[in-house]
Amino acid sequence: MANSNPASSFIVEQQQALRDRLPFSDTTDFDNAQRGLLGRLEPCQVDDADGNSVWDNASYAFLQGDAPDTVNPSLWRQSTLVATDGLFEVVEGIYQVRGLDLSNISFIEGERGVIIIDPLISTETAAAALALYREHRGDRPVTGVIYTHCHVDHFGGVKGVTTQEDVDAGRVVVLAPEGFVEHAVSENVYAGTAMGRRAGYMYGAALDRGPQGAVGAGLGQTTSTGAVTLIAPTLEITKTGQEEVVDGVRIVFQMAPNTEAPAEMLFYFPDHKALCAAEDATHTLHNLLTLRGAVVRDPHAWSNYLTETIDLFGGKAEAVFASHHWPTWGAERVVDFLTTQRDLYAYLHDQTLRMLNKG
Numbered sequence: 453m454a455n456s457n458p459a460s461s462f463i464v465e466q467q468q469a470l471r472d473r474l475p476f477s478d479t480t481d482f483d484n485a486q487r488g489l490l491g492r493l494e495p496c497q498v499d500d501a502d503g504n505s506v507w508d509n510a511s512y513a514f515l516q517g518d519a520p521d522t523v524n525p526s527l528w529r530q531s532t533l534v535a536t537d538g539l540f541e542v543v544e545g546i547y548q549v550r551g552l553d554l555s556n557i558s559f560i561e562g563e564r565g566v567i568i569i570d571p572l573i574s575t576e577t578a579a580a581a582l583a584l585y586r587e588h589r590g591d592r593p594v595t596g597v598i599y600t601h602c603h604v605d606h607f608g609g610v611k612g613v614t615t616q617e618d619v620d621a622g623r624v625v626v627l628a629p630e631g632f633v634e635h636a637v638s639e640n641v642y643a644g645t646a647m648g649r650r651a652g653y654m655y656g657a658a659l660d661r662g663p664q665g666a667v668g669a670g671l672g673q674t675t676s677t678g679a680v681t682l683i684a685p686t687l688e689i690t691k692t693g694q695e696e697v698v699d700g701v702r703i704v705f706q707m708a709p710n711t712e713a714p715a716e717m718l719f720y721f722p723d724h725k726a727l728c729a730a731e732d733a734t735h736t737l738h739n740l741l742t743l744r745g746a747v748v749r750d751p752h753a754w755s756n757y758l759t760e761t762i763d764l765f766g767g768k769a770e771a772v773f774a775s776h777h778w779p780t781w782g783a784e785r786v787v788d789f790l791t792t793q794r795d796l797y798a799y800l801h802d803q804t805l806r807m808l809n810k811g
């Protein structure tokens with residue numbers, strides 16, 4: 453690609469300093485982002501019924517090799533990982549489609565069918581992800597949906613995987629943390645127009661893709677632009693330690709309100725030894741005050757909840773997966789990962805107060 457707008461020498465120096473300081477030789481994340489691949493949608497593109505593109509992961513094919521001077525090498529590395537798309541096995545009975553939207557959609561196989569965690573932003577991407585899952589794992593009916601929290605990238609595609617009729621008839625149970633509907637409405641209806649517009653800037657969905665344009669948004673590549681829907685939950689989770697059995701699958705919940713979202717929960721699958729960390733432990737540092745205008749996050753509460761997560765499930769969980777990014781495997785590495793994330797938010801809180809008080 454012609455470099456018509458070369459990065460300044462100052463930026464080139466900063467990029468080199470990052471390359472020297474950060475552990476680019478550690479390729480564990482690359483191994484984990486590829487582990488358990490069962491199949492891909494090729495090309496990884498989804499259109500709506502009118503033929504408009506709502507998702508185009510193939511447009512990030514330029515993310516190969518070392519970072520060019522125009523891109524922060526850490527963002528380049530993260531984007532290369534995040535753009536890795538496909539259907540992956542987390543552990544036997546738990547699968548994820550990644551790289552088909554900003555967020556991940558996960559599939560838990562039950563006795564009669566499959567339970568879906570977080571059906572992406574758009575009905576089109578969610579339906580494409582379910583089709584990819586069924587192509588490799590059989591035509592299982594959807595028996596449950598779990599929303600980890602009240603952000604649109606975790607529920608908007610729900611009508612791409614089930615219908616209001618199936619939920620009303622009791623064929624599909626929909627689980628969410630207490631307060632889910634109130635906060636989903638606050639963000640997506642009351643402040644929805646403004647926040648949607650700001651999110652468009654924040655995630656850069658309209659930018660041209662390339663080393664001098666959109667590279668990735670860190671959390672995911674960008675947001676899909678299809679139809680957003682909502683089906684209200686039929687079973688509210690209200691207490692840490694609450695245990696539910698959905699389609700024969702045992703699930704133990706941990707409430708984590710006022711962390712990454714005002715209504716959020718983590719949960720553990722004891723029969724799979726797998727923990728779903730929602731969006732409270734991912735491979736990134738979240739904004740505490742987001743550009744799009746989400747409710748300000750409380751890093752102190754966030755770190756305390758992750759301490760509780762470690763107390764509840766640390767040492768038991770052999771795998772942790774989340775609604776963004778790739779999983780982490782191995783009981784010790786799971787605790788390491790949760791601890792590092794916990795310390796990250798605690799540090800932001802403690803050092804902000806320390807520096808504030810120092811003036």
Ligand SMILES: [Zn+2]
Pocket residue numbers: 555603605606731775776
């Ligand atoms: Zn999210």
